[in-house]
Each structure stands twice: as structure tokens, then as C-alpha cells.
Amino acid sequence: MIHPDLETFLAKGKAALTKGPLAVIMAEDEVEVASTLRHHLQAGFRDVLLLAPEGLALPTDLAELIHITWHDVHAEAALTQAVTRIAEAAPGIWMYYCYNAEYLFFPFCETRSFRDLVAFHAEERREAMLTYVIDLYAGDLDRFGNAVSLDDAHLDRSGYYALARKDEAKGWAPRERQLDFFGGLRWRFEEHVPWTKRKIDRVAIFKAKKGLKLRPDFTFSEEELNTFACPWHNNLTAAVCSFRTAKALRSNPGSRFDIQNFRWHNSIPFDWHSQQLMDLGLMEPGQWF
Structure with missing residues (x-):
């Protein structure tokens, strides 16, 4: 399913935000996007969300298995800010985040x-x-x-x-x-x-909660995490x-x-x-x- 922006996904993608686990993958370019998505689908995530530049092409069979949100992937702290917003909207689910070719x-x-x-x-x-x-x-x-x-x-x-x-x-x-x-x-x-x-350390797997912030250095505002x-x-x-x-x-x-x-x-x-x-x-x- 394609969402025109993150706000629309947060409003209409409730099914992906209530159960989990959810993988959030940001495509900074077109390199190995499909293999990255397939790898994480096979890993056992219930839902996969791709944050991508508008118009990024994917194989049809793969696009039908994931959520796609058009996003400004080159904005400052684009991934960490998006993850923070998603975690705020999905308290209690397990999340993971990465970039393409990871x-x-x-x-x-x-x-x-x-x-x-x-x-x-x-x-x-x-x-x-x-x-x-x-x-x-x-x-x-x-x-x-x-x-x-x-x-x-x-x-x-x-x-x-x-x-x-x-x-x-x-x-x-x-x-x-x-x-x-x-x-x-x-x-x-x-x-x-x-x-x-x-x-090279990154707290990439976590349980979402309201008020939790992912900082630009990939650590969280709650130190125990x-x-x-x-x-x-x-x-x-x-x-x-x-x-x-x-x-x-x-x-x-x-x-x-x-x-x-x-x-x-x-x-x-x-x-x-x-x-x-x-x-x-x-x-x-x-x-x-």
C-alpha cells in the first residue's frame, strides 16, 4: 500500500501500528532496495514500512507485501525523526529500523x-x-x-x-x-x-512507547535502552x-x-x-x- 506521506501512514496504517513487529527501512537511493526488503520480510517482521523518495520503482509482487511512504529521505535526521514519530503512534510494539543495502x-x-x-x-x-x-x-x-x-x-x-x-x-x-x-x-x-x-553501535531494535525519542546518534532519550x-x-x-x-x-x-x-x-x-x-x-x- 502506498501512502503519500508519513502523516497519512500514521493515520491510515493502524493495522501496522497495533501488533508488530514493524521494520522501518529508509531508501536513500535505489541500491539493493528490493534485496533489503526481501531479507527483512523473510526475517519474520509482520509489517515492513519503506520510506522512499517519491516514485521509487519496486517489483510489483514486493510492493504488494509492504507499506510504502513517500518521504524526504535526505532531510537532516530523516530516519531518526521518522522513527520517533512512528514510535509515538505505536506504543507497545517492537520496531526495527535501517537503511537500504543493510x-x-x-x-x-x-x-x-x-x-x-x-x-x-x-x-x-x-x-x-x-x-x-x-x-x-x-x-x-x-x-x-x-x-x-x-x-x-x-x-x-x-x-x-x-x-x-x-x-x-x-x-x-x-x-x-x-x-x-x-x-x-x-x-x-x-x-x-x-x-x-x-x-558503529546503533540501538536498532526497541519497544515503542510514547515520549521516547531516537537521537541523531542512534541512541534513545531513555538511557536504560x-x-x-x-x-x-x-x-x-x-x-x-x-x-x-x-x-x-x-x-x-x-x-x-x-x-x-x-x-x-x-x-x-x-x-x-x-x-x-x-x-x-x-x-x-x-x-x-
């Missing part, structure tokens, strides 16, 4: 659905889940000039690290159970990435495997001609399987076996 993986996602994931997470009295944005990139930029290839996808097997997240209101003391995570292309090519955009674990044991985490940074570095004139190859000695092919991400320590199964 693919959610969670522990055992090959045999378990997203609904299984959030059902278990809710039993652990958690209302949000930390995700790590893991950069994907084509191994051969001569063949794939925009750095996007599902068949030639690579990722970094190491080079990830975390720093304490400081609380300005408490004299810059470390925040409890919160860390800033770094790595991937944003770390290796940091001279081309503004320092405010270098983190930004924690990586509860006080008593480690919790589930997930990964958003993303070509977005690679695309940006290849499309920006300031970086395109400085980068001839994204591969380095710690690059490995991406297997498109959750076990690889767990083996590399890029997501945590917690107590879910």
Missing part, C-alpha cells in the same frame, strides 16, 4: 524468526537491543564501482574496539553498561568520516551488515579517488550466516541457546 542478522536467524528473538528478549525484561553496524564492501572495486555486491561481499574480521561512554551531566563519569563502539571502514578511513559519525546488557548477565545483541559506509566513501568526491581498494590483510568474505558473526564476536547470543 541486512539484519541475529543469533540463529537461519532457523528462528525476529518474533522469536524479541519474545525471548522481552522475557529477560529488556525493551531494546544493541546492534553493531558491520561494514560490508565489494572485494573488487573495479567490477563494482559503488562497492556494493552481494556475491563479492567482504567484512573486517578484526579492528573493532570500545571506549567508555561519558556522562556530561555527571562530570564525564562513565555511563553504566554503555560503551561507544568503533571499527570497520569508519575506523580505517577515519580521515574521510566526521568524528560524530564514526561510532542504550545499555548493552542488563545488570545481572549478558543479553542478546544483533548485527546490521551494511554497505552504507562503503557506498558513501565511493560516492563522495573527497574520498572516492583516495580509495582504490577496501580490502586489507584482515578482510574476509562474508558468509551471510549468523554463525560467522558470532564466531568473530560481532554479536552476542547471551542466554539464548
Whole structure:
């Protein structure tokens, strides 16, 4: 179903806002939009909402399975503001958000659905889940000039690290159970990435509630939702495997001609399987076996 704007979706798309889980996907361009939508439909979301520039073409069979809302995707904080508005209108449902050419993986996602994931997470009295944005990139930029290839996808097997997240209101003391995570292309090519955009952590899975705000750095106004674990044991985490940074570095004139190859000695092919991400320590199964 196509909605002319977000306000219309919020007014008329009540069915998608009452049960969940809902995936909100923003298409910044036309790259791998269809594969992104299909991936998340197969993951077990009850509804998928695509925020897209007006007129974006999709295969007919796919367009019939999702909600489409025309949206100014290049406005400042376009995705975070849209997610905040949707969450306000859909209290109590589980939500997830990402961009096109980004693919959610969670522990055992090959045999378990997203609904299984959030059902278990809710039993652990958690209302949000930390995700790590893991950069994907084509191994051969001569063949794939925009750095996007599902068949030639690579990722970094190491080079990830975390720093304490400081609380300005408490004299810059470390925040409890919160860390800033770094790595991937944003770390290796940091001279081309503004320092405010270098983190790879994103609270992309959460339970919607009124008054909750998603901030531009992909953290929430309610600090407990930004924690990586509860006080008593480690919790589930997930990964958003993303070509977005690679695309940006290849499309920006300031970086395109400085980068001839994204591969380095710690690059490995991406297997498109959750076990690889767990083996590399890029997501945590917690107590879910």
C-alpha cells in the first residue's frame, strides 16, 4: 500500500501500528532496495514500512507485501525523526529500523524468526537491543564501482574496539553498561568520516512507547535502552551488515579517488550466516541457546 506521506501512514496504517513487529527501512537511493526488503520480510517482521523518495520503482509482487511512504529521505535526521514519530503512534510494539543495502542478522536467524528473538528478549525484561553496524564492501572495486555486491561481499574480521561512554551531566563519569563502539571502514578511513559519525553501535531494535525519542546518534532519550546488557548477565545483541559506509566513501568526491581498494590483510568474505558473526564476536547470543 502506498501512502503519500508519513502523516497519512500514521493515520491510515493502524493495522501496522497495533501488533508488530514493524521494520522501518529508509531508501536513500535505489541500491539493493528490493534485496533489503526481501531479507527483512523473510526475517519474520509482520509489517515492513519503506520510506522512499517519491516514485521509487519496486517489483510489483514486493510492493504488494509492504507499506510504502513517500518521504524526504535526505532531510537532516530523516530516519531518526521518522522513527520517533512512528514510535509515538505505536506504543507497545517492537520496531526495527535501517537503511537500504543493510541486512539484519541475529543469533540463529537461519532457523528462528525476529518474533522469536524479541519474545525471548522481552522475557529477560529488556525493551531494546544493541546492534553493531558491520561494514560490508565489494572485494573488487573495479567490477563494482559503488562497492556494493552481494556475491563479492567482504567484512573486517578484526579492528573493532570500545571506549567508555561519558556522562556530561555527571562530570564525564562513565555511563553504566554503555560503551561507544568503533571499527570497520569508519575506523580505517577515519580521515574521510566526521568524528560524530564514526561510532558503529546503533540501538536498532526497541519497544515503542510514547515520549521516547531516537537521537541523531542512534541512541534513545531513555538511557536504560542504550545499555548493552542488563545488570545481572549478558543479553542478546544483533548485527546490521551494511554497505552504507562503503557506498558513501565511493560516492563522495573527497574520498572516492583516495580509495582504490577496501580490502586489507584482515578482510574476509562474508558468509551471510549468523554463525560467522558470532564466531568473530560481532554479536552476542547471551542466554539464548
